[in-house]
Amino acid sequence: MSLTQKLGFAKASEHNRLYQEGNGSPVEKTALIVGSGTCAKDLAETLAASGISVLVTGVDGCALAWGSGQPPTEASPRLEIMDGAKIRSVSGSPGRFTVEFADQDRRIRRHVQDILIAEDPVQQVNGPLYGLTEGAGVISFSAFKSMLNPESGNSEAFESLSRVAFLTGALNESLPLIARDVMQAALDLQQSKGVQAYILTGNLKVAGHGLETLSRNAKEAGVIFIKNTERPPEIVQAGDGSITITYTDEVLRRPTVLNPDLTVVDETPLPSPSLKTLGDLLELETGPDGFLQADNIHRLLTLTNRKGIRVVGPARGVLSPVLITSEITHTALSLSWTKDAEEDEKNKARIETGKCVRCLTCVRICPYRAVVLAPRPVIAAAACEGCGICVAECPCEAIAFDTFPSTATPAAVEPESEAGGNRSGASAFIPHVTVFCCSRSAVPARNMARAMNDGFPKGLSFIDVPCAGAVSRLHLLNALSNGADGVLVVGCHPDNCHSGNGTLLARERSDGIKTLLPRLGVAYERLAFKNLAANMGAEFSRILEAFTAHLESLGPNPMKQKDRW
Amino acid sequence: MAQNRVLVVGSGIAGLTAALDLAEAGVFVDVIDQYAFPGGQGIRLSCKATDTCVKCGACGVDDRLGKALKHPNIRLMTGSGIQDVRKSNGFNVRIRQAPGFVDPNRCDNCGICLSACPTERGILQGTSGHHRPFYAVNESACLYVKDKSCTACREACPTGAIDLDAAEKTESIHADAMIVAAGFSIHSPLEKPYGYGVFPNVMTSPEVETVLKRRGRLVRPSDQSEPDRVAFIQCVGSRDAKLNHLWCSGYCCGFALRTAHLLKHHRPQVHTTVFYIDIQTFGRTFETDYKEMQESIRLVRSIPGDIYPSENESLKISYLKPDTGETLQENFDLVVLSVGMIPPAGLEALSKTLELRLTPEGFLGDGNGTKPAGVFPAGAVTGPMTLAEAAAGGARAAWQTLQYLKSP
Structure with missing residues (x-):
């Protein structure tokens, strides 16, 4: 397998060489996109179309979105795919990252200005949550969707069905994104296949454009919504695979039994384990849900704790397609900015060489990973946000800050x-x-x-x-x-x-x-x-x-x- | 090439985000807002943090407004609306700005004008540290503007900051493109059977936000005491077929649960009850947060029918017990109506001026073909959404605008 699979006239490497060999100033921007799904693909094409060279790799070293030999689009001259190479290390600072890829025994180094992570989540089927094993009578929602697809040739499969139960958020909390797909599928099934569809849920998630209307349309078409208010439904999978669901009917207020021919369980999008590995490698904050962005208002929309590294769409959480599109364009736009609005006002920390004993406290403590070893600790001004944490932690008072009172200076003692x-x-x-x-x-x-x-x-x-x-x-x-x-x-x-x-x-x-x-x-x-x-x-x-x-x-x-x- | 100029209608989170993104890209942006203070509905929201941040996003609006006010490529005009628009290689827009009655250089935020004014909402008060001056004379309520019958604020002002004879301004600007981020209005619950406007201790969610932001504690309007029993009624004006409001407003569940959680933090003895249809997901840690909140907040899946007055200005709520269907009555010291979002007042007129098409719900169409060239909708004017979604919508409109400006 070749190390790099080039589509069209990949110019990214050309520019990188100029960047390397010249005086360090890049001819044009190159961004590294880590991702193998549609978000990464859309992001790459949007950036390429706006004049930014793009290098794409998957988090597992494989860029799947273009894997099936799709023809290059008009954006492709600026688009290069690293296939089969894994990111081994990233060094440098914003505007000048050096990324080292490893492919079996070979190494390749590339220079990029920005790193954008846009990897898709993995789908965890919620069968086990309900005590269900996937089989003839129980399938995941993704499997069901491909069955519903007219090209799948599965249209006869619906003829033997009379009752289909969808489980979404019946024991956990669903999301509007998932509820939309489930309600739409149930409605289609009810209307076009003559199948009785049931949606079992706890809190029906309707916080999204058109969802309340969709839920009403589904109800009117005959889809039965079963909400567990007081107690969750009892779901039993018998030895022969048949499913019995016992729930409390809201109107009759008594236990009611449902025996669906097919039970469709929803899926929860989760960050892939490789995404976590990448986050660790790049020293990025991780949210409580495992996605690569701290759950912090200051990081919205796509920022991380490291300048020059952004997380877009599915890499930072479970987002609707509209939000993902917004983030792709916002990212493309923000890469064209030369600096952010606050930059001029920021003070940067400075390490005084005479005082530094190289204890590396600053390297360890900097939340923005702005202290680099070159080989002594140096603060990369482009990455420094001027928080002053290193100044306060440095045991030798070796870090200076222009406007901030040093620890040795007595604090102002005269009241205002x-x-x-x-x-x-x-x-x-x-x-x-x-x-x-x-x-x-x-x-x-x-x-x-x-x-x-x-x-x-x-x-x-x-x-x-x-x-x-x-x-x-x-x-x-x-x-x-x-x-x-x-x-x-x-x-x-x-x-x-x-x-x-x-x-x-x-x-x-x-x-x-x-x-x-x-x-x-x-x-x-x-x-x-x-x-x-x-x-x-x-x-x-x-x-x-x-x-x-x-x-x-x-x-x-x-x-x-x-x-x- | 001359600098492009874009007009953003609305200074809420969507408009500010769009303006900042465009300004960073070198475009000059005029942001107009019809209200006396910039920041939209979001700037009125209070912080819901307890010992830790609960990610409501309210501080993000203050933050963005601060950045926009400092940005050299952004000009913010409050109290301003579009009078007419003429298309000619872009848009020639005539903007009318209400008189600036309060001189920002003289006003020292003492608030004496507010207590001197005899008219309700005659003097408006800001909600953010970025609101300078912090007080404004409300042109549509002021008696002097109406018939010159009252000069109480001018006489009371110790710094002579109020000029009731200040003149309105009209200005024509040329915009190469426009972003409509006109936000939303709040459903008025006066029509609903909940006694809003009749019983003093029935408040709406935005009123709760304002009290929390100004005072840091929630108090009853009737006696300024901190309530021990608080009820939140969800979906007032949302998901309501009778009103033809066939939408979930999306932010109210987060508001009610976070506020109930905050009240518990302020005073652990408080009992909070939330009446709901479906609790909507908010935040990235909703699954665990929701479980925790269920321990401390009583959640009742039932929308109350009526509210009756009870002793000491408390309120009796009658509702159906969800599992048995029996009618229950319960007393509360304060009832909060989580009111929904509706299309903004004046959107119909604006849509006519700009030849924009509205959705059946009355919001601005977001899809292709519903807008004329060079006009881009952003934020909650396209339908109810959260702060984060509105910010993303603003960013998207900025991108669309730039693509439009670049196209030949």
């Missing part, structure tokens, strides 16, 4: 003049609070609270940080030793942190310091970490009020009188 400058009455104790505010949550929430004119307690000084994960242990201790009566860190909720685990790190550090405080004679409540979202202005005021009120009852920080340590 607007708030604390006009203390009324010398006797009243107004606690001075240092508030570290995450720029993605606490800062917008503070703006919102100000817009709503909620009013803050006096004595606050705000320090804005790119991410709560940028606040180090030293920041917290310095703030207290420099005279703050209380220190508050406000960051995003877990799962809503742009830097993945930045907010969890911040909480961990704050909790750690809190256990030390009593030994220093400082009440642990003087330090607190709070979660907040960008649109929670009222909550921001509430948190400040409660914290300040408690500090008032504690009195001044005893460390204030002591010398600095």
Whole structure:
């Protein structure tokens, strides 16, 4: 088998050579697409049509969508398929990834600007969920669909059928995407084959264009919907393969028996095991459902924790065809952007060579995988999102940041003049609070609270940080030793942190310091970490009020009188 | 070549996403919104996070609005609508912008105008930190605009920020293409037998969102107390053949379950009940979330018939017990109606101006052949959808627009 199967006049390799041999600036963009289904195919053709060279490979090393010798489309001059080669390693940074493929004993290296993962899910037949074994009387929905296809030559198969039961979400939760197909199939069967169709479900999923109408049309055509409200149906498969379903009839309110000639069970789309392997190889966040995108609002639509690597359509979750089309075009569009809108404002971290002892903490901790070994740790500016987590974690203070206060600098100790400058009455104790505010949550929430004119307690000084994960242990201790009566860190909720685990790190550090405080004679409540979202202005005021009120009852920080340590 | 210019109608999540994608591609985008504040319906949504994010997506709207406001290729005009459109090598669009009664440079968000105004909804209040000024005089409700009979807000304003004689603006722009992201309206439950508008403690889902966003806690309108027994009634104005609303609005199950979950988080003693037809899937971890929520939230598969007043402004709900069919009555301190999405007000007029065809349901057709060249629909104006779907729809319209602009 040849290593690369070229269709048309594959120019991608040509451009790659220019990229390699020239001064490093690519003549035109090349994107690597990992996927073997229709999404990968559509994505490849859309990109190629908009002037981007495309290299396609399947997650298992085989690009199936073009496998059956389909003729190349007009987009194909920019389209090259790597057949039978598996991705072995990916190095470099956004705009300059080096991908190494392995095919038996051969290796090939290619340079790409972007990596797009668009692999299809695998379908898990839900037979076992209902205690059913596939056979003559029980088939998967995919098998049923191909049976329904007029070209399959199976039209006689329906003649012997009088009752067909569809199981979708009867014991688990279905999806509108699946419910649409099942309802449409049941309706077709009922109308054109004269078969009585039953749909057994728990919650009928109708949240999609036209689905409510479809369900009504199916009902009117005679399809019987059986919903298990109080208890699930009992499904028994006898030794001869016959199926008995016992359910509670909604109108009669008594157990009713159904003996379908054919039972069709739906399927749950799941990420393939190879997709997980690829995710591990690329050090991508994975969602709780195993798809290659963290379940995090900041990653919508197709972003991952790594710049230059996107997950499109079925690789990031179970999506409707309309959404997949939207994502394909959005991806094509975003690849033409030279940089994203926020880029100019971002500060990038920098490792100072003299101080670095190569402990590799930064390499380990960076959520964006922006620290590369070359061979000493270097921050790839193109990949850095400027969260500051590495700055806070570096044990040698070897990482610098332009605008962010270094850990050695005492935190601002003078309260904001607007708030604390006009203390009324010398006797009243107004606690001075240092508030570290995450720029993605606490800062917008503070703006919102100000817009709503909620009013803050006096004595606050705000320090804005790119991410709560940028606040180090030293920041917290310095703030207290420099005279703050209380220190508050406000960051995003877990799962809503742009830097993945930045907010969890911040909480961990704050909790750690809190256990030390009593030994220093400082009440642990003087330090607190709070979660907040960008649109929670009222909550921001509430948190400040409660914290300040408690500090008032504690009195001044005893460390204030002591010398600095 | 001159810079392309595109007009986006609607500044909700779909319009903002489309505008940002186009702006990044170098197109100049005018975004108009008829409401006084940008961000669409989504900007009013509150965060439902407990100790962890529940992925409702509300913060994403604030985030996108912030980006759009900063983008040099985007110009946002609120209080603005299309007066007429003339086709000539694109579209010549006349836009009428309501007077800017409140000077953003003088307003310090004190809110005194709101308490001074004698008319309901005479002063509108923003819902986002991006809303500057945070208050607006509502042209259609203001008594001064009507007959110059009231100047209460102007007199009360301590910074002199209110100019009730401000003039409207009319502007003509040339757009090479248009994106219609006019969103949706909310079904008014006044007609339904649930006593909305009669009993103070019957609220709609958007009202709950606004209270949660402004105050951080849900309180009863009658006495500002936090309710102990809360009922959510689903599908009010959705999946309703009598109203000819043959659609599921798609977002209400997520709203009700997430809000019920949040109320439990605020006050564990709260009892929440959700009356439903079918619980719709929301979020990637729905299977496990739903199981957990069933432990703490009571789910009743029955749509109540009537609501009656009870002592202390509480409400008696009567419903059929799903397994036995007997009629039950139960008291609640607060009833929340999960109201559905309907085609946006004014869509019919807009569709006539732009020669767009509507679906039988009254939304904007999304398919081919239903739109004239150069006009692309996006978001919930094509039918009910979630925030994530609307954002994707905006992105898709941006792509279609660019393809159209590139075509000879």
